Amino acid sequence: MIIVSWVRRGLMEIMKRSMSMRHLYHKKKPYCYVLLLIFIFVVSAILTCRVKRLVFAEINLENTHKMLQVDLEYSVFMNKGKGCKIPRLHPFDKDVMELEKELPAATCSGNNWVECYLEECFVMPSIRKKLKDLFCEYRDIVYVNDLEHRLGPSTKLSADQKYILKVTDHVHVACSGLSRQSFTPLQWSGYKTGFRRVPTNQRPCCGPRLNVMMLCFHSMSKNGFIRKMPRSHAALKEMGALLLNGYNIVGEGSSAALFPILTGKTHLEFPEIRKRFTKNFIDEKSFIFRDLSKMGSSPIRHTAQGKFEERMPLMAIVVPDSLKISRPDGAAALAANVEVLITPFDIHSTLTDLLGIGDLRNRYKVPGAEMERGRTLLQVVSVQISNG
Template sequence: MFYEEEEQTKHDKGQKRNEPLILHASDFVAEFKEFADIDIGAKAGTSACVHPNVPLWNDQIKSFYKPCEPAKCTSEEDWVYTANGKFYISSKAEQKFGEINCAYKPVVFDHNDDSKVLDEINPMQNGSLLKSDAFKVLCKAKNGKTYSNIHACISPTAKRDNVFDNKTKYNVLMYGFDSVSRNVFKRFLPNTHEYFTNVLGGKVLNEYNIVGDGTPQALFPILTGRKETEIPEVRRGHDDAKQVDEFLEFIWKRFEKRGYVTQWGEDMAEVGTFTYRMLGFKNKPVNHYIRPFYLEVAKSVKIKHFCHGSKRIHEIFINWLKEGLITNVGRPFFTFGFFSGYSHNTNDCVGLLDEDNVDFLKYMNSLGLLKNTFVLLMSDHGARYGNLRQTEQGKLEERMPYFGIFVPPEFRKEHPNKYIAFLENTKKLVTPFDIYETFMEINEEKNEYKPTDRTSYSLFSNIPMERTCQSAGIEAHWCACLAWKNTSVSENHVINTARESVNMFNEMIGEYSIMCHKLDLKHITRAIKLESNENVLKFKESKDIDGRIADMSAKTKPLQAFYQITMETTPGNGLFEVTSSVDLQSGQVFISKEDISRINKYYDAPKCIVKRKPELRPYCVCKENI
């Protein structure tokens, strides 16, 4: 468990720390002014892949979700806690119950990716170094009261100065959630999205596309650069199968070779990514591994509605990640935490994470870690079950998980051209294989594995605009890219899209209407209809447990249409490309600001607004110019 501030002060009195660098989006604009004028809009007309802009909410979508009751855990506080690699007995518990003595049993990794409980240490002295990353504890108070529990923690990683690479500059934190699409993230984790993007300056990969069914098909490419089908047999019940690390070197091992402290954990041990269908790890995969904790909890304790004792289960998980960030202070880290408890079976409860996610990011910022830490805020795929999943939109959302990346300011400053390439790539087709390539570049390595069915790219290199699902190694039924078909500019949905677009432009400049002209539609020059991939609509589910064989028997009927129009407004003759989605039942038009591009130069037309509101430059035509 993470420690309280007062307890930290008590035991670390006199410890000096460097003043942290706290980052804000405004700081990035000031410090990296060369990026401030880069307009990376949604240039759908120049990319071979266009993902649909499906609505966040409508009446049908609202009907698919149920309210989720927040956890109400026991009021009895934990008697023990951990901090900076040490074991402590809470002073509050001692004040309440008298002198406390505790017996401590380390919980460690065992062969076959299992857990093992070691011999008891009795008594475990207050302030003792932790012996493992999880432990069982039984405490007795002077008044006869007892306390027993299982705790997750971080035992200090042994120093390996002969391995440590002093040239290492950047940390990596990947923090993920199971089954959360881009839209679900924005629906239920709006504060997390807002803080990550608008306060810190993180960017969402708007064309990120999955390459297979389920979590392993998402994480194998990210962590190894390979598909599950490209490695020898690792599945349970198959002849000659071996454990996953006997065939593969995971990306964290590559970082570890350069002296990084590595940390990996997921909270649902019963459906572990590499243990549910597969044989798991032969050797402890990372320096700090939370699986033994969850295995012992499953054997000994019944989780009660998102609670483990007095702690909410996500609080335990986030606190474990926090401890990992500071226990081995001064060492570079590669940390990956993947949380499934609130979203694996349904998305109804994922919103319970929202405020604590923000607090986690704020905590990192307060420590000054973000100046040189890549933060990947992500999911593996969208929801694979439920009523929404049976619709066209649900199928598309499954293929478009949330994936955001915060590039630290030190990297931006040292590699400005790479950062510009990254900004441009946020609007191009990106796959999990590209994330692996990006990790390799951060670690200053080259990927020598060159499959023939795909080409992958680091996000700091140029991804071709003409990239397709086929060239990226995405099978047709997983491809969320829309097909293009010319349509009449006089079609009702096209006209409604143009009118709704102009209304949006005028709403955006409304506060400055005394300076900017109201815009009118001049004419529509081109229109195309964007249709869902036929194979996506036919895909029902995977026939096999491994997600390798597709059942293409579904008869999903489209309930939405997607349009892209090119239109001109007056005054100022502004040319815009706009992508919309249309509800075919109600006729309602949905347009996101991210799917609007100004495609001709505005020169000095918006000069009256440039300093006050530069983001309105594409829409404002100053009255003084006419």
């Protein structure tokens, strides 16, 4: 889009200059042709230079990262010690509410025969009352990668038996039985999700490791979550969740949000992996979950408030009781940090701290900064951190 804009602007400039040279054209045709050709040549050369520079900057992520690094160092220098004032935004501000659209509620036809709670999947009591000779076949859905999956072997159980999730959290279920009233054969099939138990390794110093579950919502600001999902917001509050009011993005889009959390780095710090330029993938060793496996857009964004909300996504943390007991100081520090500027780099450092893999923490420090880019939230974070 940038390249097209430059070309379009150049062509418009050529047309304007051509119009102003009409009087010269009628008086001295040969000179007019020469001047016009020279003008077109110069403009084309400038456009070509700009296009090459833009394409090079787009492809060469290393140079882009260096330029951003210089800007970041300058920003740190200019804002050192000033801190960051967290915006106070009302979720139901009238300017935002005027642009909100009520969406129809999602409705599903029919009734579920089977439900899963944690690791147990079972036939609903209401279905057992209506049917007899009821059996269900369960098959684990095992994901090979993000695009491929396979079904595990079939396990046939009667209506009063429970299927325990052990291999995966996802299962395909197919049931059949006879109606108690009409003796009509009935069938049902569907896909269910639960949460299987995952054993964690014991640590000699601190006991068992914590299990961490991350639930992500795409393109969801904190205030948008309060407006659109009030019951879920209320449930989080009932669970004692800590909403990080100072949580801020460090880039545009899902990649910029997830890379720092999962790797402690920005996507610009990795080799080129965009699909239109290469078929390479990021080394799986860079992601935090690889090490853990070893151990067991809308109109609102164009308003003044919307521009702030876009940079302030939802980040809520529910602290388990075991952490409050084992690390009371850490739990207290986490609660004290809810009003401090927080970034995805801090979440990554916090995860490595929680899971006892602090040696994987990214210790990078922006030149000129007084502390590391990513800080664990289990320690009190200084309010004088700038947003550079």
